[in-house]
Amino acid sequence: GENVEQHPSTLSVQEGDSAVIKCTYSDSASNYFPWYKQELGKRPQLIIDIRSNVGEKKDQRIAVTLNKTAKHFSLHITETQPEDSAVYFCAASIVGGGADGLTFGKGTHLIIQP
Amino acid sequence: EPEVTQTPSHQVTQMGQEVILRCVPISNHLYFYWYRQILGQKVEFLVSFYNNEISEKSEIFDDQFSVERPDGSNFTLKIRSTKLEDSAMYFCASSEARGGGEAFFGQGTRLTVV
Numbered sequence: 001g002e003n004v005e006q007h008p009s010t011l012s013v014q015e016g017d018s019a020v021i022k023c024t025y026s027d028s029a030s031n032y033f034p035w036y037k038q039e040l041g042k043r044p045q046l047i048i049d050i051r052s053n054v055g056e057k058k059d060q061r062i063a064v065t066l067n068k069t070a071k072h073f074s075l076h077i078t079e080t081q082p083e084d085s086a087v088y089f090c091a092a093s094i095v096g097g098g099a100d101g102l103t104f105g106k107g108t109h110l111i112i113q114p
Numbered sequence: 115e116p117e118v119t120q121t122p123s124h125q126v127t128q129m130g131q132e133v134i135l136r137c138v139p140i141s142n143h144l145y146f147y148w149y150r151q152i153l154g155q156k157v158e159f160l161v162s163f164y165n166n167e168i169s170e171k172s173e174i175f176d177d178q179f180s181v182e183r184p185d186g187s188n189f190t191l192k193i194r195s196t197k198l199e200d201s202a203m204y205f206c207a208s209s210e211a212r213g214g215g216e217a218f219f220g221q222g223t224r225l226t227v228v
Contacts, residue, residue, distance in 0.1 A: 034216070034217075036157075036219075042221070043205060043221045044157060044205070044219050045219070046216065046217070049216065089156065089157060091157075095211050100145070100147070100162035100164075101147060101149075101159030101160075101162050101170060101172065102149075102217060103159065104156045104158070104159075
Protein backbone atom coordinates (compact mmCIF):
# COMPACT_ATOMS: atom_id res chain seq x y z
CA GLY A 1 0.00 0.00 0.00
CA GLU A 2 0.84 3.67 -0.12
CA ASN A 3 3.27 5.14 2.40
CA VAL A 4 3.57 8.91 2.89
CA GLU A 5 6.51 10.42 4.73
CA GLN A 6 6.34 14.03 5.90
CA HIS A 7 8.95 16.33 7.36
CA PRO A 8 9.73 18.24 9.41
CA SER A 9 7.53 17.19 12.31
CA THR A 10 7.82 20.68 13.80
CA LEU A 11 8.60 23.92 12.00
CA SER A 12 9.01 27.27 13.68
CA VAL A 13 9.27 30.40 11.53
CA GLN A 14 9.16 34.13 12.16
CA GLU A 15 5.99 35.91 11.16
CA GLY A 16 6.35 37.15 7.61
CA ASP A 17 8.86 34.49 6.61
CA SER A 18 8.12 31.51 4.36
CA ALA A 19 7.48 27.94 5.45
CA VAL A 20 8.05 24.79 3.42
CA ILE A 21 6.77 21.32 4.30
CA LYS A 22 7.83 18.30 2.28
CA CYS A 23 6.28 14.91 1.64
CA THR A 24 7.26 11.81 -0.27
CA TYR A 25 5.03 8.98 -1.38
CA SER A 26 5.73 5.43 -2.44
CA ASP A 27 2.94 4.38 -4.83
CA SER A 28 3.57 5.69 -8.33
CA ALA A 29 -0.14 5.16 -9.11
CA SER A 30 -1.13 7.93 -6.69
CA ASN A 31 -2.52 10.87 -8.60
CA TYR A 32 -4.11 13.16 -6.04
CA PHE A 33 -2.24 15.05 -3.32
CA PRO A 34 -4.21 17.22 -0.91
CA TRP A 35 -2.97 19.25 2.01
CA TYR A 36 -5.05 19.59 5.14
CA LYS A 37 -4.76 22.11 7.95
CA GLN A 38 -5.88 21.05 11.40
CA GLU A 39 -6.21 23.54 14.22
CA LEU A 40 -6.17 22.24 17.76
CA GLY A 41 -9.27 20.18 18.50
CA LYS A 42 -10.80 20.78 15.10
CA ARG A 43 -11.38 18.86 11.90
CA PRO A 44 -8.82 18.64 9.10
CA GLN A 45 -9.68 21.18 6.44
CA LEU A 46 -8.56 21.01 2.86
CA ILE A 47 -6.43 24.03 1.99
CA ILE A 48 -5.02 23.10 -1.40
CA ASP A 49 -4.63 20.05 -3.58
CA ILE A 50 -2.81 19.06 -6.72
CA ARG A 51 -3.35 16.35 -9.27
CA SER A 52 -0.63 14.50 -11.08
CA ASN A 53 -1.16 16.22 -14.39
CA VAL A 54 0.26 19.51 -13.09
CA GLY A 55 3.52 20.42 -11.43
CA GLU A 56 2.49 23.45 -9.41
CA LYS A 57 -0.62 25.12 -8.08
CA LYS A 58 -0.96 28.39 -6.24
CA ASP A 59 -3.70 29.98 -4.18
CA GLN A 60 -2.77 33.37 -2.74
CA ARG A 61 -0.04 32.75 -0.13
CA ILE A 62 -0.16 28.98 -0.49
CA ALA A 63 1.44 26.91 -3.23
CA VAL A 64 2.03 23.23 -3.79
CA THR A 65 4.62 21.66 -6.07
CA LEU A 66 4.71 18.09 -7.31
CA ASN A 67 7.60 16.10 -8.72
CA LYS A 68 6.16 12.83 -9.99
CA THR A 69 9.50 11.44 -11.04
CA ALA A 70 10.94 11.84 -7.58
CA LYS A 71 7.57 11.12 -5.92
CA HIS A 72 7.60 14.14 -3.69
CA PHE A 73 5.42 17.16 -3.18
CA SER A 74 5.75 20.26 -1.06
CA LEU A 75 3.61 22.92 0.56
CA HIS A 76 4.89 26.49 0.48
CA ILE A 77 3.38 29.23 2.63
CA THR A 78 4.66 32.75 2.05
CA GLU A 79 4.31 35.82 4.28
CA THR A 80 3.27 33.66 7.21
CA GLN A 81 0.77 35.02 9.70
CA PRO A 82 -0.15 33.96 13.26
CA GLU A 83 -3.32 32.27 12.01
CA ASP A 84 -1.18 29.92 9.93
CA SER A 85 -0.13 28.18 13.16
CA ALA A 86 -1.62 24.67 13.01
CA VAL A 87 -0.77 21.09 12.15
CA TYR A 88 -0.51 20.46 8.42
CA PHE A 89 -1.02 17.02 6.91
CA CYS A 90 -0.14 15.94 3.41
CA ALA A 91 -1.94 13.00 1.85
CA ALA A 92 -2.00 10.90 -1.27
CA SER A 93 -4.62 8.82 -2.99
CA ILE A 94 -5.68 7.35 -6.31
CA VAL A 95 -8.71 9.18 -7.57
CA GLY A 96 -10.87 7.28 -10.01
CA GLY A 97 -9.87 3.76 -9.08
CA GLY A 98 -7.63 1.63 -6.96
CA ALA A 99 -7.25 2.52 -3.32
CA ASP A 100 -10.04 4.65 -2.00
CA GLY A 101 -8.76 6.17 1.15
CA LEU A 102 -6.38 9.02 1.70
CA THR A 103 -3.01 8.03 3.14
CA PHE A 104 -1.81 10.79 5.42
CA GLY A 105 1.63 11.86 6.48
CA LYS A 106 2.35 12.21 10.19
CA GLY A 107 1.83 15.94 10.21
CA THR A 108 3.91 19.05 10.66
CA HIS A 109 3.27 21.36 13.57
CA LEU A 110 3.84 24.84 12.16
CA ILE A 111 4.54 27.52 14.74
CA ILE A 112 4.55 31.16 13.67
CA GLN A 113 6.68 33.25 16.02
CA PRO A 114 5.53 36.88 16.43
CA GLU B 115 -21.93 25.98 2.78
CA PRO B 116 -22.80 22.28 3.08
CA GLU B 117 -20.79 20.32 5.61
CA VAL B 118 -20.42 16.87 7.08
CA THR B 119 -21.96 16.60 10.53
CA GLN B 120 -21.21 14.04 13.21
CA THR B 121 -22.90 13.05 16.44
CA PRO B 122 -22.16 12.84 19.26
CA SER B 123 -19.20 15.18 19.62
CA HIS B 124 -17.93 13.19 22.59
CA GLN B 125 -18.77 9.64 23.65
CA VAL B 126 -17.55 7.96 26.81
CA THR B 127 -18.08 4.22 27.03
CA GLN B 128 -17.00 1.32 29.17
CA MET B 129 -14.61 -1.25 27.77
CA GLY B 130 -16.53 -4.08 26.09
CA GLN B 131 -19.56 -1.95 25.27
CA GLU B 132 -20.86 -1.28 21.79
CA VAL B 133 -20.85 2.25 20.38
CA ILE B 134 -22.39 3.73 17.26
CA LEU B 135 -20.97 6.89 15.78
CA ARG B 136 -23.20 8.80 13.41
CA CYS B 137 -22.49 10.96 10.40
CA VAL B 138 -24.52 12.88 7.87
CA PRO B 139 -22.41 13.32 4.73
CA ILE B 140 -22.83 16.15 2.25
CA SER B 141 -26.01 15.36 0.35
CA ASN B 142 -24.70 15.07 -3.22
CA HIS B 143 -21.61 13.09 -2.26
CA LEU B 144 -21.43 9.41 -3.14
CA TYR B 145 -18.32 8.24 -1.33
CA PHE B 146 -18.11 8.03 2.42
CA TYR B 147 -15.19 7.37 4.72
CA TRP B 148 -14.27 6.86 8.32
CA TYR B 149 -10.88 7.92 9.63
CA ARG B 150 -9.35 7.69 13.08
CA GLN B 151 -6.89 10.00 14.82
CA ILE B 152 -5.32 8.91 18.08
CA LEU B 153 -4.41 11.96 20.16
CA GLY B 154 -1.33 13.68 18.77
CA GLN B 155 -0.93 11.27 15.89
CA LYS B 156 -1.75 11.24 12.22
CA VAL B 157 -5.12 10.66 10.63
CA GLU B 158 -5.59 6.99 9.67
CA PHE B 159 -7.94 5.57 7.06
CA LEU B 160 -10.43 2.98 8.33
CA VAL B 161 -12.97 2.29 5.61
CA SER B 162 -14.60 3.63 2.48
CA PHE B 163 -18.20 3.02 1.43
CA TYR B 164 -19.89 3.39 -1.91
CA ASN B 165 -23.13 2.15 -3.40
CA ASN B 166 -24.19 0.61 -0.09
CA GLU B 167 -21.13 -1.52 0.35
CA ILE B 168 -17.59 -1.33 1.65
CA SER B 169 -15.20 -0.59 -1.17
CA GLU B 170 -12.00 -0.65 0.83
CA LYS B 171 -10.90 -1.17 4.42
CA SER B 172 -7.62 -0.88 6.24
CA GLU B 173 -5.95 -3.33 8.60
CA ILE B 174 -7.35 -1.35 11.51
CA PHE B 175 -10.91 -2.11 10.41
CA ASP B 176 -11.20 -5.60 11.87
CA ASP B 177 -14.25 -7.69 12.72
CA GLN B 178 -15.25 -5.49 15.63
CA PHE B 179 -15.99 -2.62 13.24
CA SER B 180 -18.91 -2.30 10.87
CA VAL B 181 -20.45 0.47 8.80
CA GLU B 182 -23.95 1.02 7.58
CA ARG B 183 -26.03 3.50 5.66
CA PRO B 184 -29.39 2.79 7.25
CA ASP B 185 -31.27 5.45 5.29
CA GLY B 186 -30.63 8.03 2.63
CA SER B 187 -28.74 10.43 4.84
CA ASN B 188 -26.97 8.75 7.76
CA PHE B 189 -23.69 6.84 7.71
CA THR B 190 -22.73 4.99 10.87
CA LEU B 191 -19.67 3.33 12.34
CA LYS B 192 -20.27 0.62 14.92
CA ILE B 193 -17.64 -0.72 17.26
CA ARG B 194 -18.99 -3.93 18.79
CA SER B 195 -16.82 -4.46 21.83
CA THR B 196 -14.71 -1.41 22.56
CA LYS B 197 -11.15 -1.66 23.80
CA LEU B 198 -9.07 0.96 25.55
CA GLU B 199 -7.00 1.42 22.41
CA ASP B 200 -10.11 2.42 20.46
CA SER B 201 -9.99 5.75 22.26
CA ALA B 202 -9.46 8.32 19.50
CA MET B 203 -11.11 11.02 17.44
CA TYR B 204 -13.19 9.48 14.69
CA PHE B 205 -13.75 11.55 11.60
CA CYS B 206 -16.34 10.92 8.94
CA ALA B 207 -15.66 12.30 5.48
CA SER B 208 -17.41 12.38 2.15
CA SER B 209 -16.46 13.18 -1.40
CA GLU B 210 -17.88 13.32 -4.87
CA ALA B 211 -15.01 11.40 -6.40
CA ARG B 212 -13.66 7.97 -5.57
CA GLY B 213 -10.26 7.90 -3.94
CA GLY B 214 -10.90 10.59 -1.40
CA GLY B 215 -10.64 13.38 -3.91
CA GLU B 216 -11.59 16.63 -2.22
CA ALA B 217 -12.81 14.84 0.85
CA PHE B 218 -14.62 17.01 3.39
CA PHE B 219 -14.34 16.04 7.02
CA GLY B 220 -16.86 16.24 9.81
CA GLN B 221 -15.95 17.83 13.10
CA GLY B 222 -15.23 14.44 14.65
CA THR B 223 -16.46 12.31 17.54
CA ARG B 224 -14.06 11.94 20.43
CA LEU B 225 -14.44 8.40 21.74
CA THR B 226 -13.11 7.70 25.20
CA VAL B 227 -13.09 4.09 26.37
CA VAL B 228 -12.70 3.66 30.13
